[in-house]
Amino acid sequence: MDIMATLQDEMGNLSRSEQRIADIVLSDTSFAMNASIIELAARAEVSPPTVTRFCRRLSCQSFSEFKVRIAQTAYIGTRYLNPETEAQSARDIAENIVTKAQSALYAVHSSLDIDLIEEAAAKVASAGMVYAFGSGGNSAMLANELQNRLFRLGLRVTASADHTMQLMLAAAMQSDDIIIASSFSGRNMELVRTIETARGYKAFTIALTRPNSPIADAADIVLPVDLQEGVRIMRPTSSRYAFLIVVDILANLVAVKRNQAAVEPLRRIKQQLVTHRDKDDTEVLGD
Template identity: 50%
Template sequence: MLDIVGLLQSEKDGFTRSERALTEIVLSDVDSVLKMSIVDLAAQAEVSPPTVTRFCRRLGCDSYADFKVRLAQSRFVGQRYLAPTAGPVDVRDIAQGVVNGIQATIYQSFEKLDFSAMDRAAETLAGASYVLAFGSGGASSMLAGEIETRLFRLGVKVASSLDHQLQLMRAASAPAGTVVIAFSLSGNNAQLAKALAVAGEYGLKRIAITRGNSMVAEAADIVIPVHWHENTDILRPTPGRYAFLATVDILSQTVATRLGTPAIASMRRIKHQLVVNRDGDDAQPLGD
């Protein structure tokens, strides 16, 4: 789908004077333009209707009617970004908003946490011969790496993969007893869902940490749904990733308790090497 608004914003400096006049009118009030006839828009921009038609065709639209359809679609998809709500500009106010958002998100996700699913996921991971962690995109990639870091310290054989083709290949070649754990903030990652489906074809257990009732969730055997409200301030990074990180930490500690002595022995060996080769004492975290 052609993003008319995005195209106008990125290309306006290369437009003619008449095209820039039309662009300014469209970007300043999309709703009003959607109600205008070609004659109305031409009159407001002080150009002729044929100029409006040529403008529409330059943007890849067949006609003015097609332009308005695509403009309406573009407005619907990115409505929050056309007229963003004013947010804080003072650093202290920004910091306060970020911290408050993180705290609220973590508590909100905790209140809705599925403890039964968490327990089943932990038992499944503790009994796995091998774990594959799948994610893609920004936060989900980070989460796949995070669960790899949490689990290898417990002595679990684990590897993360961020490439969808590689995920398919690893799912197809994984040994018996492998468990796949997948992350998706949106739950709408069709390629990740396909990788999980392939894993299921080969009898692998699949855990998904994602939005409930989503495409990715439907492809898993065990789903730990994560709930949060997204920001209204589009400039503030999503607090959702902190809810996912908290979920990973809860899952990791639960796995550690299920593994017991072997996990503690693995962590002790890691700590020994860190104390001897880096820290000099036992007070630092278990790695950076």
């Protein structure tokens, strides 16, 4: 049970005494989590039985259970209970977003293992089939972006964000196939199972993920991305830019390694777009 969600739902039904307890819980979660029932009652200027009634209103049978539920919520992230003040103006938000994106690109550039990405690109360039796997919002986006970047180079590539489909595809792989698995957290255990299944059938596996994570440990090659996001919960994650730049570097290296094998499908794509879309050869290729 998410006790904070229950508390928010009940706020309109609380008595004034109970609202004082709720205000303390929301504003000083650490105190509420560690205080005795007498200490919490004293701070809220209510009686201990009022605290007990407050706990039962939140579907907790006792004050002890209430404290356990509060602790569970606090463990998930106090930054959601007492969020840092966010930038409000369009100018401040724009500067903050751009600055964080620039920092992410700089960080991934300075930490990039050139030898590893060179090895990964060589494997992808000669693959029989490339499978781009990722689940969840950002990781699924990366899988689709890998497909978008690689098909135009003449590679056979498919993307999937479905765990069951990923596992079935892994079971059908050949020894010259490759998985590129994307995971921001590195802890997607369904994806770990898929990687292990593919390796059992001799397919090669590449992971774009956090280093020293279960997915990193499962893959043959890890292209690590590990950035601190900060505590501003409303700001989009800047790690996306770091992952995307690794995808772009990998794709460009693959294109160079495939050389003329990549040029012909690129030419065909441009031919069809110029002929049937806008007659403008200066447009970005296929994007």
